[in-house]
Amino acid sequence: MEYIKIFFVNTALLITLAYLANLLFKHTITRVPEQLKQVIWVIMAIFAGWLSSFFGYRLDEQVIFDLRYVPLIISAIAFPEPLLLILIGVGTGLMRFTFGINLAAAAGVLNLSILGFICAAISPWIRRSSMSMTSKGLIIILAVNFFNAVNISLFGVISFYEYISKIMPITFPAGIALSVLFALIARDFHLERERIRQIEGANALLSKQTEELYKNRIVLEERAKQLLLASQYKSEFLANMSHELRTPLNGILNLSELIAEIDDSTAREEIQAYGNLIHRSGEDLLLLINDVLDLSKVEAGKLEIVHEEVNISEISMLLYQQFEVIAKQRGLDFTVKLEEGLPETLVTDPQRVQQILRNLLSNAFKFTHQGGVSLTVQQEKRRQGARETSWIEWAVSDSGIGIPKDKQLTIFEAFQQADGTISRQYGGTGLGLSISRDLARLLGGMITLQSQEGQGSTFSLYLPAAGEEKA
CATH class of the missing domain: 1.10.287.130 (Signal transduction histidine kinase, dimerisation/phosphotransfer (DHp) domain)
Incomplete structure (x- = not known):
């Protein structure tokens, strides 16, 4: 009967400790990282085993009967991680030395270490099995109690006959019964952990959905603004x-x-x-x-581009003849300059090149009241990754009113100008630069802009030189 009494004392202590541990986990430890949570669990399980031994039944000065293996059972159900179970088993066994270093203590260390390795060996099955948690718990309880009895009978300091005939018939069924009680506590703890994990998962999903909704709202608001501007x-x-x-x-x-x-x-x-x-x-x-x-x-996508070999100086001369009269009428200087090193010809669509340059020159003369306009043609090398490509640059510069920085992107969009009011001074539909940009892309090139308000602008048309790949 003494075994039963002390087992119930152990049970009361462990239930109290389990309740306190549950409160601690629920209100504080659930908020810490997973690795720290496991470290705290190992410490608490080892302390619970030590407390069970502290209030255990002393058969003599060396032998102590207790339920120190119960925290290992609970751990196998709650945290089926091999390394964690080994640490709990070995750690709980080593705590037996705090009650004296003797053969019984050494046998206790060996017993708990073996039980820890047994639980670690079956932990993968616990994680993967589709059985209910109740069935898994019963199997773990039977396995741990069985091997605990075998270890005591083989390695314990009590004689085999005395343990089998007098002690085991009482302690084995009592240990199973009390282990089942703790397994039910562990099951509730496990369900609580699952509920908390589900709540955390739901909160994380809700937070992610909220963030996505916020992003979508920003995108919709931006699109609404764009539609309003487009309208x-x-x-x-x-x-x-x-x-x-x-x-x-x-x-x-x-x-x-x-x-x-x-x-x-x-x-x-x-x-x-x-x-x-x-x-x-x-x-x-x-x-x-x-x-x-x-x-x-x-x-x-219906505009056709006809590539043929054209003379660069001929295009420049035609543009000069066309805009020289406009320059004289407006009292502006107009110069066309061809830099040294230019190739004689260029493979492109001459009609579209002239259309782009006429648009750029027309804008330059339209927005320039004094000073002049210039067209400079030169060859420029540009590096793209490990390659160096050659481009023909047609730079149209003026000393006109310039373009504000916040308008330098929008003027290339269709129907847009730096000044969008009907009564603006300069007129025009706002299509010239948009068409020029699209034509430059079709020719394999691009248009760049450098401008400062009140100090003029430079629009540069870049076309790939002969033998170069398109942009």
């Missing part, structure tokens, strides 16, 4: 386009009406002047229509 830009474009179309159309209609009403007294020179104005208005109207058609072709 605003298109409205401005339609208003600008109607203004730009009306101007040449009104000129054509008014002048043609004047011509229809003239009589024989009208001078020939006056009629010629009317005809020239009608022709110029028609050209302006055709240019606007061509810009819109070119933009739609580029966006639809």
Whole structure:
């Protein structure tokens, strides 16, 4: 009966310790990292085994009967990690030496160490098995109690006959019964840990979803702003386009009406002047229509590029002849400079190159009131990774009003200008730079911009030199 009494004393102590440990884990230790949590568990399990021995039943000065192996059973159910179980088994066994160094203590160390290795050996099965936690717990209880009895009978200091006939018939069933009680406590602890883990997982998932919703909201808000801006830009474009179309159309209609009403007294020179104005208005109207058609072709992927060998100096000369008159009319300097080392020819689409450069030069003259405009053609080497590529740069520089930094990206978008109001001073539809950028890409090149407000701008068209890959 003494064995039963002391086992129940051990049970009361271990239940109290398990309850306190559960509170500690629930309110504090669950918030620490997993590795630190396991270290704390090992310390608590070893301390529980030592406490069981401290209040154990002393058969004599050396032999102590207790439930020190129960924390190992609980650990095998709650933390089925081989290394952790070995540490608990060996650590609990070594704590037996605190009650005296003797043969019984050495046998206790050997017994708990063996039990720790046995639990470590079956821990992989515990993790992988699809059996219920109750079934796993019963198997662990039976295995640990069985091997505990075998170890005591083989390595204990009590005679084999006395242990088998007098002690084991009482301690073995009592140990199993009390182990089951602790297994139920461990099961509740395990379920609590699973519940906490599920709550943490749900919180993490909710936090992630909240973050994704926040990001999506930012994206939607940004897209809403872009749609609003796009709507605003298109409205401005339609208003600008109607203004730009009306101007040449009104000129054509008014002048043609004047011509229809003239009589024989009208001078020939006056009629010629009317005809020239009608022709110029028609050209302006055709240019606007061509810009819109070119933009739609580029966006639809229908614009054809014809590559042929062209003379670089010939393109420069044609541009000079075209814009020299405009420069004189506006009182501006206009220079075209070809740097040394340029190749004679370039394989590209000459019509589209001239279209891009005409757009850039037209803008330069439009926004320049004093000073001048220049076109510089040179060859430039650029490094792309380990390769060095050769480019032909057409740089259009002016001393005009310049472009604010916050507008230097938007002016390349369709329907947008640095000044988007209808009553702005310079007019235009805002399509020239957008078309030029897209054409440059189709030619395998690019357009760059350097500008400072009030100090002019430089637009550079880069085209790959002969034999170079496209950008």
